[in-house]
Amino acid sequence: MSRKKILLTIILAFAVAVAVPLSLRLLPHESDTHVIDFTAKKYGYEPGRIVVKKGDTVILRPTSLDVTHGFLLDGYDLEAIIKQQGLAYLKYTWTDDEGKLHSDWDKVREIEFLADKRGKFTFRCNQTCGNLHPFMTGELVVQTNTPYHLAVSLSLWLTISLLLWFSSGSVSHRPRSRRINLLEAVPLLKRAVKARSFQFLVILPNLVFFYLFVLSALWGSPVGNRNIAIIFVWILWWALLKTVLLPLGGRVWCLICPLPAPGEWVARKTISAVRYLEKPLRGMHHRFLGLNKDWPTNLGNIWLQNALFLVLISFGIILLTRPVATAIVFLVILALTLGLSIVYRGRVFCLYLCPVGGFLGTYSMASCTELRAVDPEVCKEHKEKCCLVGGEDGWGCPWGQYVGKMDRNNYCGLCTECIKSCPKDNVSIFLRPFGSDRKLKSLDEVFNVLIMLMVALVFTITMLGPWSEIKQAANVTESRQLMSFFAYLAGVMSLTVVLFPGIFLLASKTAQSLAGGKVGWREVAYRAAYIFIPVGIFVWIAFSLPQVMINYSYIFSVLSDPLGLGWDLLGTADYPFKPFYPETIPAIQGVLVLTGLFFGLTRGFSSFSDLISGRSERIRAMIVPSLLALAVVNLFLKLYMG
Ligand code: SF4
Ligand code: SF4
Known part of the structure; x- marks a missing residue:
C-alpha cells in the first residue's frame, strides 16, 4: 500500500474509532431506580462497585459495620458521614443573602442521587478510619461509559495504525542524534557542576x-x-x-x-x-x-x-x-x-x-x-x-x-x-528526545522492566481498586490474616515473576520466528521489552496521579504539624480534605496510558532496527509484542476507567 493510502486508512480508521463508542450512547434504555443496602467497613464498601445507567436514580441505605466512615463521591458533589445502625449525615450547602456559602449536615437513612454523568466515579472515605483509610474506595460506573469505550477504541486504532505506519517506511528507525549540550547552552550550570x-x-x-x-x-x-x-x-x-x-x-x-x-x-x-x-x-x-575491595563479578547485575x-x-x-x-x-x-x-x-x-x-x-x-x-x-x-x-x-x-x-x-x-x-x-x-537509549542488554534488565510493569498493576489493584479483601490480605500487620497474606504474596509473585515474564518470553519467541528466525530470541526479547519502558513510565505516572490530586491537602497539614503532635506552625494543620478535580482523574489516566502505548510502540520499533534490517521482517517481529502491549494497556484502562 502506498504511503498516501496508508495515511487515508489511518484517518478513516480514526473516524470509526471515535464514532463507534459515541454511537453506543444512542442505544435506547429505560431509567431505573436502584435501592442498595450499602455497608462501609474497614477498608471498603459493599457493594464496592455500583453499575447503573445514565438517568437512573440511586438510593443508598448506608450503615457502618465498625467505625465512622465517610462517603465522598467524585464528580457528584455528594458527601456523607456513615455511622453504625443505618445512621448517616448528608452534607448540604446553601448561600445566604450576602452570597456566602454555608454547609450543614442532615441526619438521613438514605442517600439519593440521580446518575446524570457518564463514566467512572470513585467514592472514598473522608473520615480518617485507620491505617488504610486513604485507600478505602469504591466505584460508581454510569453506563454507557463513553470515556472508557473511547479509550479502548483508540488503543486499538493506535496499535493498528502504528503497525500500518511502520510498514509505510515513514518512521526513522535510527537513534536520533538531535541533542542539546546543556552545559554549553547554560554556562552558569557548567560552573555550578564543576x-x-x-x-x-x-x-x-x-x-x-x-x-x-x-x-x-x-x-x-x-x-x-x-x-x-x-x-x-x-x-x-x-x-x-x-x-x-x-x-x-x-x-x-x-x-x-x-x-x-x-x-x-x-x-x-x-x-x-x-x-x-x-x-x-x-x-x-x-x-x-x-578494605578497598571490588564487588564480586558474578553479582555484577541487577538480579539482586x-x-x-x-x-x-x-x-x-x-x-x-x-x-x-x-x-x-x-x-x-x-x-x-x-x-x-x-x-x-x-x-x-x-x-x-x-x-x-x-x-x-x-x-x-x-x-x-x-x-x-x-x-x-x-x-x-x-x-x-x-x-x-x-x-x-x-x-x-x-x-x-x-x-x-x-x-x-x-x-x-x-x-x-x-x-x-x-x-x-x-x-x-x-x-535529547524521550526514549533515546533503546538497547536492553541482559535478561536481568528485561525482568526488571516486566516486574515494574506488573507491580504497577498490582499496586493499582490493591491500592486504587474497590476490593477490600485484597487490601485486607496485603495489610497483614493489622488484619493478622496470615493465610490471606500468603495467598496475596503467591498471587503477586506468580504474576510478576512467572506468568507475565512467561507470556512475554513466549511472545518474544513467536516474534523471533515471525521475523524469519535468523536472530536469537534473547536479542528479540531485549528489543521487545523496550516497548514496556515507556508504557511502564506512563502507567506509573497514571498510578501516582490520584495520590497527589486526592491527597495533596495532607501536604499542607503535615507541613504545619510535621510530627503529628498537634502543632499548627503555618496555620494549615486543619487544611480541609478536598480532592483536586477528582472526576477528571480517569480521563487523564486514559490519556497517559495511551501516550505510553504510543511511545512504547514507536520506540520499540526503532529498537528493532539494529537487529533486523528488513522492514517487513521488523514489522512481523513487532506484531506479537505490540498485541501484548495492547492487552496490558487495556488491563490498565479497565482498572482506571472501566
Ligand atoms: S556516575 Fe560516573 S559516568 Fe555518571 S556522572 Fe558520575 S562519574 Fe560520570
Ligand atoms: S536511589 Fe538508590 S541507586 Fe540511586 S543514589 Fe539512592 S541509593 Fe543509590
Whole structure:
C-alpha cells in the first residue's frame, strides 16, 4: 500500500474509532431506580462497585459495620458521614443573602442521587478510619461509559495504525542524534557542576529532610496521613520521581539521594575534596577507607535489585501507611550503605542492591537527559581515562562507568565527578528526545522492566481498586490474616515473576520466528521489552496521579504539624480534605496510558532496527509484542476507567 493510502486508512480508521463508542450512547434504555443496602467497613464498601445507567436514580441505605466512615463521591458533589445502625449525615450547602456559602449536615437513612454523568466515579472515605483509610474506595460506573469505550477504541486504532505506519517506511528507525549540550547552552550550570561542592550542596537539603522524616516516622503520629514522612516520601517524592525526575532527568535522583552519601563521605574521608593518589591502587588513583575491595563479578547485575524490590513491594501497603516501617527501611539502607562503603569501592549499593536503583536504571533509558562524552574520539586518544580512574580534579567514576564508551543511561548516577575530572572538558549533559537509549542488554534488565510493569498493576489493584479483601490480605500487620497474606504474596509473585515474564518470553519467541528466525530470541526479547519502558513510565505516572490530586491537602497539614503532635506552625494543620478535580482523574489516566502505548510502540520499533534490517521482517517481529502491549494497556484502562 502506498504511503498516501496508508495515511487515508489511518484517518478513516480514526473516524470509526471515535464514532463507534459515541454511537453506543444512542442505544435506547429505560431509567431505573436502584435501592442498595450499602455497608462501609474497614477498608471498603459493599457493594464496592455500583453499575447503573445514565438517568437512573440511586438510593443508598448506608450503615457502618465498625467505625465512622465517610462517603465522598467524585464528580457528584455528594458527601456523607456513615455511622453504625443505618445512621448517616448528608452534607448540604446553601448561600445566604450576602452570597456566602454555608454547609450543614442532615441526619438521613438514605442517600439519593440521580446518575446524570457518564463514566467512572470513585467514592472514598473522608473520615480518617485507620491505617488504610486513604485507600478505602469504591466505584460508581454510569453506563454507557463513553470515556472508557473511547479509550479502548483508540488503543486499538493506535496499535493498528502504528503497525500500518511502520510498514509505510515513514518512521526513522535510527537513534536520533538531535541533542542539546546543556552545559554549553547554560554556562552558569557548567560552573555550578564543576564546583567541588556541587553534589554536597544538592544533597544537603535532602539529608536534612531525611533525618527529619526518620525522626517523625519514629516518634511522630503513627497515622500515615498525619505523618510528614509518609506524605512527603510516598506521596510527594514518589509522584515527583515518576512524573518529573525520571522522565526528564533519568537518574538525577541518584545525584541528590541522601541515603548513600554518608557512606561515600566516610569512605572518601572527605565531603567534597578529591584525595588523589599519584600511584594508582588497583586501577584507581584513590585509596578509600576500609578494605578497598571490588564487588564480586558474578553479582555484577541487577538480579539482586529485582529480588529486593519484590521483597519491598510485598509489604508495599504497610510501607505506605506505617511511618515506623518507612523509618526501619531508611535506617537499614543507611546502615547497609555505610557497611558496604568500607568493604567495597564505589557505589555498590546503588549499582547492585538499591531496590529503587534497578528501575531508575532501566527507566532512565527513556529519559530526556543523558551524560555523555562530547566527542568520543577525544576519549579514545586520551590514555589516562581520568573519568574512570580518577584525576586531580575529580574522583574516578563511583559507578564504574567509562564515559568514552557509555551509550546508555542505566548505570550512570549523574554524580558529575567525570565532568570535573576530565582534563579535556569532554563530558557534558545533553537534552535529547524521550526514549533515546533503546538497547536492553541482559535478561536481568528485561525482568526488571516486566516486574515494574506488573507491580504497577498490582499496586493499582490493591491500592486504587474497590476490593477490600485484597487490601485486607496485603495489610497483614493489622488484619493478622496470615493465610490471606500468603495467598496475596503467591498471587503477586506468580504474576510478576512467572506468568507475565512467561507470556512475554513466549511472545518474544513467536516474534523471533515471525521475523524469519535468523536472530536469537534473547536479542528479540531485549528489543521487545523496550516497548514496556515507556508504557511502564506512563502507567506509573497514571498510578501516582490520584495520590497527589486526592491527597495533596495532607501536604499542607503535615507541613504545619510535621510530627503529628498537634502543632499548627503555618496555620494549615486543619487544611480541609478536598480532592483536586477528582472526576477528571480517569480521563487523564486514559490519556497517559495511551501516550505510553504510543511511545512504547514507536520506540520499540526503532529498537528493532539494529537487529533486523528488513522492514517487513521488523514489522512481523513487532506484531506479537505490540498485541501484548495492547492487552496490558487495556488491563490498565479497565482498572482506571472501566
Ligand atoms: S541507586 Fe538508590 S541509593 Fe543509590 S543514589 Fe540511586 S536511589 Fe539512592
Ligand atoms: S559516568 Fe560520570 S556522572 Fe555518571 S556516575 Fe560516573 S562519574 Fe558520575
